[in-house]
Amino acid sequence: MSIFFEKMTQAFADEKIDPIANKKIPIQYCCHNYEDFSEKITQILSKYKNNKVFILHDGKNKKSDKDSNTNILEKISKILANTFSVIEKNLATESNSNCDEIHASEYFLKKTTDLILNETDCEIYIALGSGTITDLLKHSLFLNKPNALFISIPTAMTVTAFSSSFSVVDISGAKRTRQSKDIYATFWLTPLLQAAPMELSRAGYGDLLARFVAYGDWYLGFKLGISEKYDELAFRLMEVFAEPLKQVASEFGQKELSTRAVEISAAALAMAGIAMSLSGETTPLSGYEHVISHALDFLRLSSDRPLVLHGEQVALASLTSAMSFEWLLEIENFDLKKFRSMNEKDTNQIINHFFSAAPFFGKDEDKFSESERKKIDINLSAKLHSAKEIFISDYLKKSQKWDIAKERFTDFIHEWPEIKAHLKKLTLSSHSMQALLEQAQLPIFPEATTPNTTALEYRWAIRFAPFIRSRFCLADFIFWIGEDCCIAAAT
Numbered sequence: 001m002s003i004f005f006e007k008m009t010q011a012f013a014d015e016k017i018d019p020i021a022n023k024k025i026p027i028q029y030c031c032h033n034y035e036d037f038s039e040k041i042t043q044i045l046s047k048y049k050n051n052k053v054f055i056l057h058d059g060k061n062k063k064s065d066k067d068s069n070t071n072i073l074e075k076i077s078k079i080l081a082n083t084f085s086v087i088e089k090n091l092a093t094e095s096n097s098n099c100d101e102i103h104a105s106e107y108f109l110k111k112t113t114d115l116i117l118n119e120t121d122c123e124i125y126i127a128l129g130s131g132t133i134t135d136l137l138k139h140s141l142f143l144n145k146p147n148a149l150f151i152s153i154p155t156a157m158t159v160t161a162f163s164s165s166f167s168v169v170d171i172s173g174a175k176r177t178r179q180s181k182d183i184y185a186t187f188w189l190t191p192l193l194q195a196a197p198m199e200l201s202r203a204g205y206g207d208l209l210a211r212f213v214a215y216g217d218w219y220l221g222f223k224l225g226i227s228e229k230y231d232e233l234a235f236r237l238m239e240v241f242a243e244p245l246k247q248v249a250s251e252f253g254q255k256e257l258s259t260r261a262v263e264i265s266a267a268a269l270a271m272a273g274i275a276m277s278l279s280g281e282t283t284p285l286s287g288y289e290h291v292i293s294h295a296l297d298f299l300r301l302s303s304d305r306p307l308v309l310h311g312e313q314v315a316l317a318s319l320t321s322a323m324s325f326e327w328l329l330e331i332e333n334f335d336l337k338k339f340r341s342m343n344e345k346d347t348n349q350i351i352n353h354f355f356s357a358a359p360f361f362g363k364d365e366d367k368f369s370e371s372e373r374k375k376i377d378i379n380l381s382a383k384l385h386s387a388k389e390i391f392i393s394d395y396l397k398k399s400q401k402w403d404i405a406k407e408r409f410t411d412f413i414h415e416w417p418e419i420k421a422h423l424k425k426l427t428l429s430s431h432s433m434q435a436l437l438e439q440a441q442l443p444i445f446p447e448a449t450t451p452n453t454t455a456l457e458y459r460w461a462i463r464f465a466p467f468i469r470s471r472f473c474l475a476d477f478i479f480w481i482g483e484d485c486c487i488a489a490a491t
C-alpha cells in the first residue's frame with residue numbers, strides 16, 4: 001500500500017471514523033501492478049465466485065500501462081474471467097454514439113439503465129472509465145438496483161466521482177448534483193493511471209484545487225445565515241494532502257507522472273470524494289469555482305459545443321475565486337443602500353437579459369448573419385425554457401434566505417473582522433494559486449483552456465454565477481451587496 005493511502009487511513013483514525021463500518025467510505029485499493037489487482041479483487045468478490053460481473057466502458061482504446069499496447073478492458077476482463085462470467089458493455093456502441101459524445105445526460109442515463117435492467121441476475125457492476133461512465137452507472141444503479149455491488153476503476157484521475165456517493169447529471173444543460181449510490185470499492189491502478197493522457201491527470205489536479213477556495217464559500221454562507229449547517233471535518237480530512245498536492249504541482253506540467261505523483265493525486269481525489277460523501281454534500285469541494293465552470297458548460301451544452309475539461313475550467317475559476325476572496329477581504333464597510341433584493345419577476349427579467357446577451361457560440365459568435373442568428377435564437381429559446389425554470393426556482397430559494405439575512409446584517413458587520421480572519425485561513429492567496437496553476441501548466445486566462453474560452457464567455461459566466469444553482473457562493477454575496485462579480489475578480 002502506498003504511504004499516501006496510509007495517510008488517509010490515519011486521517012480517519014484521527015477523526016475517530018471507522019472506514020470499514022461506514023458505508024459512505026468505499027474500500028480504497030492502490031495497486032502497483034495487475035497481479036496485486038487480481039489478488040485483491042478476487043479476494044473481495046470471493047463469495048460471488050462464478051457469478052456474473054458487469055463492466056461498463058466507453059469503448060475508447062486505453063493502454064493498461066505506458067510500455068505495453070494491451071488494452072485495459074482486455075486486461076481487466078481476462079483477469080476477472082478466471083473467476084467470473086464477464087459481461088462487457090460498450091456504452092458508445094450501445095447508444096449509437098461516438099465515445100466523445102457520451103456525457104452524464106438523461107439520454108445516456110436511460111441507455112445505461114436499459115443495459116443494467118437487461119441483466120436480471122447480475123449483482124456486481126464495475127465502471128471502468130471516466131467520471132462520466134462512473135456517474136452514469138452509479139446513478140442508474142441507485143435508481144434501479146440499489147442493492148447491487150458497485151466498484152469503480154478509474155482510467156484517469158480526473159474527478160472525485162470514483163469514491164463519492166454523488167453523481168452529476170445534466171438536465172436540459174443545467175448540471176445538477178444528486179445523491180447517488182454508495183461505492184463498495186475503488187481500485188487505483190498506478191500503471192493504468194500513469195498511462196492516461198497527461199491533460200486528463202492535469203485536469204484532475206485542477207479539480208482538486210477547488211479545495212483551496214471552496215471552503216470560503218461554505219463558511220461565508222453559514223456566517224450570513226444562508227447555509228444552515230457548517231462543519232470543518234472535510235477540511236481537516238483534505239488538509240492531510242494540502243502540502244503533498246502543492247509539492248507535486250510541477251509534475252503535472254511535465255510529460256509523465258512519477259508513481260509518487262500518481263499516488264498523491266489518487267489518494268487526494270479519493271479523499272475528496274469521501275470527504276464530500278461524509279459531509280452529505282459537495283460543498284467542501286464545490287464553491288464559486290464550480291459554479292463558474294457549470295456556467296461555462298451551460299453555454300457550451302446549449303449550443304452543442306464540446307466541453308472544456310472540467311478540471312481545467314475549475315482550476316482557472318479557482319484563481320478567479322481566490323482573487324474575489326481577496327477583493328472581499330479588503331472591504332471595511334458595507335454600503336447598505338446598494339444592497340439588492342429580487343422577487344420572481346425581477347429574477348425572470350434578469351435571466352432573460354442574461355440569455356439574450358449570452359455568447360452561446362463562443363468564438364463563432366460573430367460568424368452568423370442576422371437571419372441565421374434569428375433561426376438559432378428560435379431553436380435556442382425552446383431549449384432554454386426548462387433550464388430557465390430551474391435557474392429561477394433555484395435562485396429564489398437562496399434569495400429568500402438573503403432577504404431574511406439582510407435584516408440581521410448588523411450582527412454580521414459586528415463579526416466581520418473575525419470572519420475575515422477565518423476566511424483568510426480557509427482560502428489560498430491568488431498569488432499562491434496562480435503559482436500552482438503555472439507549475440502544473442493549467443490555464444490562468446480563459447483563452448488558454450482546451451478548447452479555448454473567449455473573454456466574453458468567461459465574463460458572462462462570472463456575472464451569471466448567482467443564477468446557476470441554489471447553493472450559496474461568493475458570487476451571490478458580491479451581487480447582493482450591489483457590486484460587480486467581474487470587477488471583484490479582476491483585482
Ligand SMILES: [Zn+2]
Pocket residue numbers: 159160207290310314
Ligand atoms: Zn469538480
